[in-house]
Amino acid sequence: MGVPYIPVRGLAGTDVFARRDDMTLDRNPFNEDEVNVMAVAQNPDVAILHARKADKDGNALLRRHGEDVMIAQASNRVIITAEEIVDRITPDDIGGDYISAINVTAVVHAPCGAHPTGVDGYYDMDRDHIEEYVSASTDDDSFRAYLDRYVIGKTEAEYQAMVSARELVAEPAS
Amino acid sequence: MSDASPTPTAGADTAPACSTEELLIVLMSRDIRDWETCACGALSMIPAASMLLAEATHAEHIEVIILGSEQLSGNLGKDIHFLSQRGKLDLFYHSAVQFDAEGNFNLHVIGDPDAPDRRLPGGYGSGLISYTAKRIFFFRTEHSTRTFVPKVDFISGASVTPPEIKRAPEPFRLYTPMAIMTFDREAGRYAVESIHEGFTADDVRANTGFDLDIPDPAPVTPPPSAEELHTLRSEVRDRMIETGTYPEWAETALQPA
Numbered sequence: 088m089g090v091p092y093i094p095v096r097g098l099a100g101t102d103v104f105a106r107r108d109d110m111t112l113d114r115n116p117f118n119e120d121e122v123n124v125m126a127v128a129q130n131p132d133v134a135i136l137h138a139r140k141a142d143k144d145g146n147a148l149l150r151r152h153g154e155d156v157m158i159a160q161a162s163n164r165v166i167i168t169a170e171e172i173v174d175r176i177t178p179d180d181i182g183g184d185y186i187s188a189i190n191v192t193a194v195v196h197a198p199c200g201a202h203p204t205g206v207d208g209y210y211d212m213d214r215d216h217i218e219e220y221v222s223a224s225t226d227d228d229s230f231r232a233y234l235d236r237y238v239i240g241k242t243e244a245e246y247q248a249m250v251s252a253r254e255l256v257a258e259p260a261s
Numbered sequence: 262m263s264d265a266s267p268t269p270t271a272g273a274d275t276a277p278a279c280s281t282e283e284l285l286i287v288l289m290s291r292d293i294r295d296w297e298t299c300a301c302g303a304l305s306m307i308p309a310a311s312m313l314l315a316e317a318t319h320a321e322h323i324e325v326i327i328l329g330s331e332q333l334s335g336n337l338g339k340d341i342h343f344l345s346q347r348g349k350l351d352l353f354y355h356s357a358v359q360f361d362a363e364g365n366f367n368l369h370v371i372g373d374p375d376a377p378d379r380r381l382p383g384g385y386g387s388g389l390i391s392y393t394a395k396r397i398f399f400f401r402t403e404h405s406t407r408t409f410v411p412k413v414d415f416i417s418g419a420s421v422t423p424p425e426i427k428r429a430p431e432p433f434r435l436y437t438p439m440a441i442m443t444f445d446r447e448a449g450r451y452a453v454e455s456i457h458e459g460f461t462a463d464d465v466r467a468n469t470g471f472d473l474d475i476p477d478p479a480p481v482t483p484p485p486s487a488e489e490l491h492t493l494r495s496e497v498r499d500r501m502i503e504t505g506t507y508p509e510w511a512e513t514a515l516q517p518a
Contacts, residue, residue: 096346097389099426100419102374104388114425122425154339 088160094123134162137201139183139208141169145191146176148183150206159190168197170209182208199247216250276458276484281438282307282514284457285400286493287485288436289354290314292398293323297351300326300341300394302386306507307400308354310515313497313506318489327506342386345393353394355387356401359413362471364420364433364444364451366391366399367413374415384417391418395429404437406470420444440465441482442473450474455482 098104099112104124115121136155141147147167149155159165167186172194178185203216223233237246279287285307293299293315301308305328312325326344328337344350357366358381368387372378391397401408420433433444434454441454452474456465462475494515501511 095389096427097392099392100416100422101388102369102416105416106374120425121427122423123427 088128090128092125092127095126096123098124129161131158131162133164133166134158135166135168136186137197137206138167138169138186139206140171140173140176140180141167141191141194142173142176142188143194145188145194147186147191147194148176148180149186150201151182151184156184156186156190159186164192165190166193166195167191168195168200170198170200170206172196197243200243202247202250213250277487277490278518279485279490280514280518281402282310283490283493284438284485285402285436286311286314287489288441288482289398289400290318290489292434293320293352295320296322297396298324298326298344298349299352300344300350301328301354302338302341303328305354306510306514307402308398309506310493310497310501310511311354313500314489314493317492317496317500338386342389345386345390348393348395350390350394352396352398353390354398354400355384355391355418357387357399357417359408359410360399360401360435361410361413362451362473363412363449364446365413365416366418367415368417369415371414377414388418391433392422392426392428396431397433399433399435401435401437404439404465404468406468409469409471411471420446421449439468452476453479455480457482458484 094115095110098110099122104110109127109129110124112122113125115123136147136149136159138147138149145167147169149167176185178187199210202210203213203220205212220233223229237249241249289308289311293312297320299312299315301312309327312323312327316323316325326337326341328341341350345353355366357368358371359367361367366387368381368384370377370380422428428446432446435442435444435451438457439460440456442451443454444451450473451471453462453465453476456462456475456479458481462477462479465473465475465479494517498511498515500506501515502508
């Protein structure tokens with residue numbers, strides 16, 4: 088959207104509001120009787136979003152959940168990782184949220200790239216791994232151990248071998 | 262301190278037995294007004310059942326929005342949120358782990374927010390929808406001093422806000438296994454509207470960690486009737502199972518104990 092901030096109804100008086108410095112209270116310029124929370128725009132330097140399919144120009148079908156398209160439109164650079172690279176994605180393609188190449192900086196072919204979450208039509212979420220992640224994230228030490236084991240200094244191929252990601256794919260994607 | 266479950270008084274007028282969940286479902290369903298647009302969030306079996314019970318009884322024209330049901334699968338949190346911000350959501354349900362004397366509620370952490378004893382999922386829209394929906398039904402399946410505390414550990418949503426913050430005028434309603442209470446934003450206090458059969462004003466005071474207004478004598482909540490429980494356990498239960506609205510829960514929770 089490119090707006091500098093956005094007014095929001097609610098949150099005044101909460102500790103969510105009190106503990107953040109990216110929101111403030113201000114008067115509605117069109118209605119002096121009303122005060123709202125103004126939240127400053129969030130503009131990530133880089134967004135990395137996983138798609139079902141993408142083409143080489145950067146048109147893609149994103150997983151259909153969340154706010155991926157809005158995140159892409161707010162970010163300065165957008166990297167699409169995709170289960171499949173195909174010849175051409177158009178807005179008429181079904182099976183995901185279309186995002187145009189206008190918003191996309193780079194495309195990476197990354198099969199099983201959503202692990203441990205899933206991609207409809209490709210593989211389910213890995214519940215065991217998500218449970219492992221959740222229990223590891225209960226304190227800093229166990230989370231550090233999780234990162235050391237799976238993330239820091241590891242390549243994607245090493246990670247996928249460790250979690251047997253490929254075994255989750257029942258059959259070749261269509 | 263103990264969890265309270267309704268214990269019908271003995272006598273000729275004894276109400277049919279029901280679970281705490283069924284009690285809350287019936288009591289909240291009665292207060293739904295026909296033609297309201299009503300919604301609940303994720304993992305909201307009790308609110309979902311109460312909306313469907315109202316629709317099956319006195320409020321056949323309500324709009325029922327149940328996240329995660331088969332009719333409304335997918336991520337519709339944003340749709341409900343925007344509906345509420347536009348002022349088009351008449352009724353929303355909230356539970357919380359703590360409620361306090363000032364009408365605040367907590368869905369975020371137990372203990373010091375910077376070093377919490379327990380982290381909870383928080384509330385995506387609780388600090389927003391509780392400001393913009395026209396009416397809020399709070400509910401809790403226990404009435405105890407660990408739930409109703411003098412001051413919440415974290416304010417996820419506030420009841421009392423400066424006058425320039427636009428709020429819906431109607432008081433919050435709070436349903437527990439012991440009583441129905443309302444929070445008057447002007448007075449800044451909870452008041453008991455009625456106490457359920459089997460409990461006294463002293464029970465409510467002893468299990469509430471803050472001072473509240475209780476009329477003397479306190480009105481007795483009309484208990485769930487045989488007819489209400491029958492509709493809940495047949496028509497509503499079947500509909501939840503058929504439509505994929507928390508079917509496993511409906512199958513086990515909505516039946517005679």
